[in-house]
Amino acid sequence: MMAIMNLSPIQQRRLSNFRNNRRGYWSLWLFLALFVLSLAAELIANDKPLALSYKGDWYFPLLEHIPEETFGGFLPTEADYRDPFIKDEITANGWILWPPIRFSYDTINYDLDVPSPAPPSGENWLGTDDQGRDVAARVIYGFRISVLFGLILTILSSLVGVAVGALQGYYGGKVDLLGQRFIEVWSGLPALYLLIILSSIVEPNFWWLLGIMLLFSWMGLVDVVRAEFLRARNFEYVRAARALGLGNRKIMFRHILPNAMVATLTFMPFILTGAITGLTSLDFLGFGLPSGSPSLGELIAQGKSNLHAPWLGISAFVSLALMLTLLVFVGEAVRDAFDPRKN
Numbered sequence: 204m205m206a207i208m209n210l211s212p213i214q215q216r217r218l219s220n221f222r223n224n225r226r227g228y229w230s231l232w233l234f235l236a237l238f239v240l241s242l243a244a245e246l247i248a249n250d251k252p253l254a255l256s257y258k259g260d261w262y263f264p265l266l267e268h269i270p271e272e273t274f275g276g277f278l279p280t281e282a283d284y285r286d287p288f289i290k291d292e293i294t295a296n297g298w299i300l301w302p303p304i305r306f307s308y309d310t311i312n313y314d315l316d317v318p319s320p321a322p323p324s325g326e327n328w329l330g331t332d333d334q335g336r337d338v339a340a341r342v343i344y345g346f347r348i349s350v351l352f353g354l355i356l357t358i359l360s361s362l363v364g365v366a367v368g369a370l371q372g373y374y375g376g377k378v379d380l381l382g383q384r385f386i387e388v389w390s391g392l393p394a395l396y397l398l399i400i401l402s403s404i405v406e407p408n409f410w411w412l413l414g415i416m417l418l419f420s421w422m423g424l425v426d427v428v429r430a431e432f433l434r435a436r437n438f439e440y441v442r443a444a445r446a447l448g449l450g451n452r453k454i455m456f457r458h459i460l461p462n463a464m465v466a467t468l469t470f471m472p473f474i475l476t477g478a479i480t481g482l483t484s485l486d487f488l489g490f491g492l493p494s495g496s497p498s499l500g501e502l503i504a505q506g507k508s509n510l511h512a513p514w515l516g517i518s519a520f521v522s523l524a525l526m527l528t529l530l531v532f533v534g535e536a537v538r539d540a541f542d543p544r545k546n
Contacts, residue, residue: 220540227536234529241347248304248340252284256297285310304328306337308344308497320505320512330514332505338515342522344497349526352413353478357471359417360478364424365460365467371425372432373455379429386422394419395484402490412491416481423474424467431463465541472534476527483523499523 222228246253251264262269264284271282275292282289284299293299306312306327312335315321319335329338371382401415435441436459444454485491486500499519506516 217540221536224536224539227532227534227539230529230532231536234526234533237346237526237529238350241343241350244340244343244347245302245307247302248306248308248337248343249302250285250305250307250310252299252301255293255299257293258296304337304340304343306340308341309336309495310340311335312337320509320515322512323514329518330512332502332515333509333512338502338518341497341502342499342518345499345502346522346526348409348492348497349479349482349499352409352482353475356413356416356420356478357475359413360420360474361424361467361471363417363421365428365463367421368425368428369432369455369460369463372429373436373451373459375433375436379433386425389419390422392419398481398485399488399490402485406493407491408493412482412485416478420474420478420481423477424470427466427470428463431466432459435459435462469534469538469541472530472537476530476534479523479526479530 240247245265249265253263253265255262255264257274262273264282268281270276271278271280271289274282274289276282276289284290284293285305290299312321312327312331315331315335319331320333321327321331321335323330327337327339329342332338332341367382371379398415398419402412405411407415432455441454441458444458449457482491483498483500483503486498487504488500489504491500492498499522502515502519503523506512506519509515
């Protein structure tokens with residue numbers, strides 16, 4: 204409450220405008236709740252118990268490597284807690300605390316009564332995919348990867364785009380001319396085709412794919428920031444700062460950039476949705492994350508290949524639709540918050 208009282212009048216007006224957009228305000232809270240839950244995916248969906256007690260000793264399989272020999276087995280490798288022998292041995296001499304979903308994203312259910320993909324059941328809430336993996340677990344882990352990937356890509360592309368737009372708008376002249384010509388050429392390249400080509404040459408992982416998409420995603424904010432800097436560089440307060448001897452860097456990032464950030468922040472939720480959609484598209488085409496990774500795009504591809512298992516496509520569609528809809532509503536609320544015409 205004290206932090207809100209310390210805000211400037213214009214910041215209080217923006218916060219009030221954001222709260223007045225009830226759809227965007229509650230969408231933000233719902234999205235944050237889902238994101239926080241996905242960050243704790245290992246505590247919700249896992250093939251290892253959260254905790255167990257065996258012969259009076261406590262163990263935490265999520266935090267430690269426990270060999271099978273500890274529970275009466277013969278192998279020095281990590282215990283398979285889904286093995287009936289291990290489960291019966293532990294329950295006979297203690298207890299097991301399982302997460303709500305007893306499958307990780309890569310756990311194969313070998314005890315299915317029907318061929319994979321299996322329909323939803325009490326054990327597999329959203330059914331299984333064509334490899335016998337739990338769909339609910341893969342949706343939770345896939346949601347987390349998609350959001351983390353989109354957030355990192357949005358932040359990095361915003362940093363690059365703001366820096367390039369600031370340099371072009373502040374210095375103008377040849378810097379602006381050459382920068383615009385380069386952006387025109389670079390933006391004219393078929394980005395999706397190049398992403399597919401680069402991903403097929405090198406086996407992609409999370410960071411490699413992030414770097415490839417960053418090559419083409421930074422241009423979204425350049426025009427907005429460049430226009431703000433071109434408009435503000437001849438304002439009186441900028442001329443006064445130059446007269447006082449401030450360097451170009453301080454003028455750019457201390458005086459002009461805060462005004463340009465208004466337009467930048469309104470675009471960021473939509474950049475995030477574009478980043479998530481791009482990753483999903485590459486995963487759907489088979490050029491995204493490594494095989495076996497929890498991916499909503501890969502789940503959509505499975506739904507396309509297994510039309511007789513509608514729970515695959517429905518689960519992926521509902522997850523993506525909910526995620527992107529919430530982000531769009533948040534973006535609209537942020538846009539309204541920074542709109543000077545709204546009181």
